[in-house]
Amino acid sequence: MFSKILIANRGEIALRVIRACREMGITSVAVHSTADSDAMHVRMADESVCIGPASSSESYLKKAAIISACEISGAEAVHPGYGFLSENEGFAQALADHGITFIGPTAEHIRVMGDKITAKETAKALGIPVVPGSDGGVPDYETAIGVAEAIGFPVIIKATAGGGGRGMKVARNPAELEIAFRTARSEAKAAFGNDEVYIEKYLQKPRHIEIQVFGDGKGQAVHLGERDCSLQRRHQKVFEEAPGPAIDPELRAKIGKVCADAVAQINYIGAGTIEFLYEDGEFYFIEMNTRLQVEHPVTEAIFGVDLVREQIRVAAGLPLSFTQDDLVINGHAIEVRINAERLPNFAPCPGRVNVYHAPGGLGVRMDSALYSGYSIPPYYDSLIGKLIVHGRDRAEALARLDRALAELIVDGVDTTVPLFHALLENPDIRSGDYNIHWLEKWLEATFGK
Incomplete structure (x- = not known):
């Protein structure tokens, strides 16, 4: 069992992990931004390390800073909580490369399930029922209308790298599909740096x-x-x-x-x-x-x-x-x-x-x-x-x-x-x-x- 775990998160989920560590007799290490110096997770942890300024991109999302905090504190493992770097394959791999245990799945499983198309293909291969839709990404409107007519309207267009509803549009007919397809790709590019989208049957009242x-x-x-x-x-x-x-x-x-x-x-x-x-x-x-x-x-x-x-x-x-x-x-x-x-x-x-x-x-x-x-x-x-x-x-x-x-x-x-x-x-x-x-x-x- 680990003797010291670093929690790469903040707020209530960081407290949740700290409490579990305490019950298990494991020393907890909180990381925090300058804006969180008085936060409850910092107060409750056994140790704490400041990893950067208020911006999450310069603190909670900064992999190098978190790995440095592990080395400074001697933490053997990292619990990522949810959000931030919890589903970042690069972070999981970087920790492994430094001999630090990522408390979660392997970087490969994060990668496979992090891409919506690959995840759907993997789920289908494993016997999990999937929504009817395109086989992979849809490159243009001509392909999109072919898929939509094959599975039937209404359809939903989703960003392959999406989340939180961004890059997601519903189309109930061919005219709406053309606008939705263009808008979804644009939103996906802006939000995720990847404009690839796929199409699925849109369920009415699921x-x-x-x-x-x-x-x-x-x-x-x-x-x-x-x-x-x-x-x-x-x-x-x-x-x-x-x-x-x-x-x-x-x-x-x-x-x-x-x-x-x-x-x-x-x-x-x-x-x-x-x-x-x-x-x-x-x-x-x-x-x-x-x-x-x-x-x-x-x-x-x-x-x-x-x-x-x-x-x-x-x-x-x-x-x-x-x-x-x-x-x-x-x-x-x-x-x-x-x-x-x-x-x-x-x-x-x-x-x-x-x-x-x-x-x-x-x-x-x-x-x-x-x-x-x-x-x-x-x-x-x-x-x-x-x-x-x-x-x-x-x-x-x-x-x-x-x-x-x-x-x-x-x-x-x-x-x-x-x-x-x-x-x-x-x-x-x-x-x-x-x-x-x-x-x-x-x-x-x-x-x-």
Whole structure:
């Protein structure tokens, strides 16, 4: 087992890893920018190293600075959290070249799954169901219209190197396709430096379902059920729950086995999430995230496992601490992402937190790096906390979420808490009858946004 781990991240996820290290008796090293010198993850870690100025490109994304911090501190391994360098194959390889363990999959697995086309081809070869679409990149409009007519409109154009909804356009007829194709390529080039796009069938009312998988790197793998992440704004998740309201035990076991068998075939190591669109009883592969997800706590809640601890264990060469038969769902869990944003336009709202009070009680978990007197910097993502609740069933989890939101106090900055109060009053949310388009339509109807 490692004696010292460096966490190449900030905020609540850095705290999450620090806590796991402390329970395992491992010394933790926090890295931070100058803007984060007073951040909670710096205060809670055993050691800390400043790696650059406020800009993430000069600190949290600077590979050389993080490797230097490992050498200065003597850290044997790096946990990347999520975001920043967590899915950067070059970073994983650079650490390996310096004899430092990357707590995550191999650089090759990150590379394969990081390109949308290669990932789709790999998934298909591994027996994972995929959305009908182009075989690889689409070079011009003539090819695009041929693909669209073959699979049928509507279609969606996606950047091969895309993420977060950028380089993604829907076309419902040939005229829209020409404009969407040109716009998607332009956005992809600007955002990712790569204008290659591909085309898929556009599903009308799908749910976003993701399967949590975990491998030991030696051909053994398990799945930990699904999470429903369908409530999204601009392709960003805001509300996640497990198990999914639309998935029955037989379907869960079937798609879970497909995913676990697939990652076992490639000797995948650590945590991974295989994301699907789900409609009319069918799953369609979207992508695989080769890291810990923001919403991993809902899975931890219903299975009673520590996924970060497990990541550290398998990275150190130990076997999985549980088998598939050990993984039995207990109850229902929901996570909402609390952002420092001003409604109704969701404008970032950094600033000083005068008073912070986290909710508590049975079945309530608040993952946050806030504290009273903390100033939220304007340089990073607006996520300031994740409120996770667990109940014996979905109804109890919803009631617990309502109560916990009422207890949460973040005074001094605007947050998205009022959004969740409003959502919990909606009958569709109460019944679990929603899809990936529901939230944006509701926001438009409610706020005109």
